[in-house]
Structure formats: structure tokens, C-alpha cells
Amino acid sequence: DQQVKQNSPSLSVQEGRISILNCDYTNSMFDYFLWYKKYPAEGPTFLISISSIKDKNEDGRFTVFLNKSAKHLSLHIVPSQPGDSAVYFCAASDIRNSGNTPLVFGKGTRLSVIA
Amino acid sequence: DVKVTQSSRYLVKRTGEKVFLECVQDMDHENMFWYRQDPGLGLRLIYFSYDVKMKEKGDIPEGYSVSREKKERFSLILESASTNQTSMYLCASRRAMSPLEQYFGPGTRLTVT
Numbered sequence: 001d002q003q004v005k006q007n008s009p010s011l012s013v014q015e016g017r018i019s020i021l022n023c024d025y026t027n028s029m030f031d032y033f034l035w036y037k038k039y040p041a042e043g044p045t046f047l048i049s050i051s052s053i054k055d056k057n058e059d060g061r062f063t064v065f066l067n068k069s070a071k072h073l074s075l076h077i078v079p080s081q082p083g084d085s086a087v088y089f090c091a092a093s094d095i096r097n098s099g100n101t102p103l104v105f106g107k108g109t110r111l112s113v114i115a
Numbered sequence: 116d117v118k119v120t121q122s123s124r125y126l127v128k129r130t131g132e133k134v135f136l137e138c139v140q141d142m143d144h145e146n147m148f149w150y151r152q153d154p155g156l157g158l159r160l161i162y163f164s165y166d167v168k169m170k171e172k173g174d175i176p177e178g179y180s181v182s183r184e185k186k187e188r189f190s191l192i193l194e195s196a197s198t199n200q201t202s203m204y205l206c207a208s209r210r211a212m213s214p215l216e217q218y219f220g221p222g223t224r225l226t227v228t
Contacts, residue, residue: 009155032215043119043205043219044158089158093215102148102173103217107157 003027004092006106015115019077023090023106026071030092034103035064035075038087047088048075051095080113087111118142119220121206127226134193136223138206144218145211147189149173149181151202152222158205164189165211196227 005024013019023033031052036044050057050064050073057064063076077084087110091103122137138147148163150173160173162181170181178200182190189208193200203224207217 034216036219038152041124041203041222041224043207043221045219046216049216095215102146102160102163103215105158107155 001026002106003030004090004104004106006088006090006109008109009107010110010112012112012114013080015082015113016079019075019080019084019111019113021075021077021088021090021109021111023073023075024071025073025092027092027094027104028071029094029096030104032093032095033064033066033073034091034093035062036089036091036105037084038089038108044089077111080111082113082115085111085113119206119208119218121204121220121223123223124221125224125226127228128193128196129228130197132193132196132227134196134225134227136191136193136204136206136225138189138191138208138220139187140189140208140218141187142208142218143186144208145186146209146217147183148207148217149179149189149191150205150207151175152205153202161191193225196225198227201225201227 034049035047038044066073087108090106119140149161150158164183180192206220209217
């Protein structure tokens with residue numbers, strides 16, 4: 001049973017527009033969330049994170065929003081650039097038990113930014 | 116900067132061979148992980164280790180084993196490679212306590228023929 005779901009396997013966006021990637025989770029114990037970006041033939045790289053005490057975290061063109069009541073988070077990329085084309089993974093953890101517990105990953109969303 | 120290195124970027128092995136994938140991290144991280152990535156299936160956890168000589172099964176441990184004799188090194192072993200183990204293998208490490216970011220190596224593309 002998937003605890004972290006990314007229901008859109010792929011997304012296409014025009015350059016300069018906003019990209020919105022969505023992620024839903026089922027485990028109410030999750031209180032820390034992360035986004036990773038992965039290019040082909042490379043390992044994932046950490047992008048941005050958010051703790052459940054916040055509902056928004058911003059880093060340059062990237063903003064993550066967290067809606068705890070809906071168990072939903074989203075990653076906004078504004079403006080989108082061709083170099084943002086990659087697979088994006090959402091991940092979650094329960095900080096209180098995090099010491100020896102792996103992150104739980106979604107299956108990823110492939111973003112294509114079209115010039 | 117955290118550095119996680121993997122012994123090979125590309126590997127081709129024959130069915131039945133024993134395969135060793137090595138991972139080394141240079142940041143004194145306690146936790147280390149092995150994943151495989153397949154199209155449509157995302158990142159699936161094979162094994163992880165939260166300390167030296169400790170290991171825990173992940174979601175898909177069958178056909179794999181691991182070894183962690185030193186803190187910086189975590190090895191994944193395919194006892195008898197099969198074609199369904201053709202995949203991208205990713206190693207990761209992180210500190211046991213916050214922050215929780217895992218740092219990934221570049222991956223090994225393994226093909227079993």
C-alpha cells in the first residue's frame with residue numbers, strides 16, 4: 001500500500017510558465033517532506049523540504065506548499081526552464097522515528113519543459 | 116559537500132554471476148541505503164543500514180544481500196544475478212538525526228544478460 005502517491009506520471013509545461021507537481025500521503029504520522037530531482041543516468045538530488053509546522057517553504061524559483069488537513073503537498077516551479085526537465089520524487093518521514101527509518105518515496109513525476 | 120561514490124557507472128554481467136556493487140560516502144553518515152529504480156516503479160528500497168554491521172531489509176530484499184563492515188562503505192551483493200535484476204542501482208547516505216536529507220550516489224546501470 002503506497003503511503004506516498006504521485007498520481008501524475010508525467011507533466012508537460014511551456015517554458016516560462018508555472019509547473020505544479022502534486023503529492024498525497026496517507027500516513028498522518030508524517031511530519032517532514034522532501035522533494036528530489038533526478039536527471040537520467042544520475043542520482044536524485046535534494047531540492048527542497050518542509051516541516052509540518054509550516055505550510056510553505058520557498059527557495060528561489062521553487063516553493064513547496066503543505067496542506068496537512070488534506071494530506072497533500074505540491075511543488076511549484078516558477079518560471080519553468082528547460083533545465084527543469086527531470087523526474088521529481090516526493091518523499092516523507094516521521095521525524096520522531098526518523099533516526100533509523102528510511103524516507104518513503106513516491107513513484108515520481110516526469111516533468112518536461114518545452115521551449 | 117557530501118560525496119557518495121559508486122564503484123561503477125555501467126556494468127554488464129551474465130545470468131548466474133555473483134555481482135558486487137560498492138558504495139562509499141565521505142561524510143561520516145550513520146545511515147546508508149540501496150535502492151533500485153525502474154520505469155513506472157519509482158525508487159524501491161532493497162536494504163538499509165543504520166550503523167556499522169547493522170542491516171535491515173527494505174521492500175524488495177529477495178535475491179540481494181548487503182555488507183557494512185566499515186562506516187563509510189556499504190556493499191550490495193547479487194548472489195546469482197538474474198535478468199529481472201537489470202536496473203539502475205542507487206546508493207544513498209544520511210545522518211541518523213535531522214536533517215533528514217538523503218544524499219545519493221550517481222547510480223550503477225546494471226545489465227544482466
